[in-house]
Amino acid sequence: MCATCGCDSDAKVSIHRVEKPQPLNIDTLLLTPIEPAPTPLPNGRKQIDLEQDILLKNNLLAERNRGYFLAKNILAINLVSSPGSGKTALLERTLNDLIGKESIYVIEGDQQTSNDADRIASSGAPVVQINTGKGCHLDSQMISEAVNQLNIQNESILFIENIGNLVCPAMFDLGEQKRVVVISVTEGEDKPLKYPDMFQSSQLCIINKIDLLPYLKFDLEALKSYGRKVNPSIEFMELSCTTGEGVTQWYTWLENQKHRNLQFA
């Protein structure tokens, strides 16, 4: 040991020249996970230990989308629900109320038809329709392509209306900042227990069509308690897209998310 400062003077000293770094190819880096060398087995066979996420490609592209949204300060919201809960109605209402105040873009996902995109387009918002054919969910590749077509301005809100399905879209990260699940009071209040994955992966649950409550036997508190069982931190919001009751809290929520987005960036 060195007597001056106590450092280990026997340690191997390494002196090496530093070369100019080569530019990194982001595409190869992103899509080529590090993998150990294969283990040779008898008869020319070999074992490869991948330990690779099955949805790796989707997840990497989702992160790329998320980075793009962050860089441009775009608030991307993934709207999910069963068919008919009112995702498109919520978007129509939001566009009518906020157009002119906010720059809003929409990606519509449906198996077939551009009916929803046509409804959205009539509000004047730029919209891209994704038809998945037989597909039951949107994935991050579709979003990446749709976003390229939309050419979104900085500081905007992007709504992604997923396929009406409470199962499959839960599995696929699109790169959104927030996932919002819409449920209407004409559905069963035990949906969170029946489709736990969707409620667990969402941050906000919008309870729509509350103007119909007087005509229905729907237990709002039961719905919320089931939702919190699956996801203790989920937020709830009750509103009616038809009458406009409760929609201002949704706009306040969006505004808060935009500020949070800024802080995060």
Add this chain to the structure above:
Amino acid sequence: MHELSIVMSIVETAEEKVKEHHAQTVESIDLIIGDLAGVDSHALDFAWEAAVKNTVLQTAKEKIIHGSAARCIECDCEFQIKELFDVCPLCGEPLLQIIQGKELQIKSMILN
């Protein structure tokens, strides 16, 4: 039927690996699919049969490793969680940390 997308994704990776390692086919494949990963095993089997036809996985033996575990945030007790809305069996606390069960992985493959 997102199980079909999952199988298609496995087929894609297997085709890539076979090509990369100059092999012919996949002899066996080990997958880790957690009990809370949102995958229905019947739907997966059904999709598997249809999707591996005429691919390097056609004759591959598949082995699936399941499992799940959670830790209670309140009392630290670890237990096997069956559903996302399960509460701690000791203290009834709903806030849990899922430590196993969300995995969706290709663990390894034997190439021939």
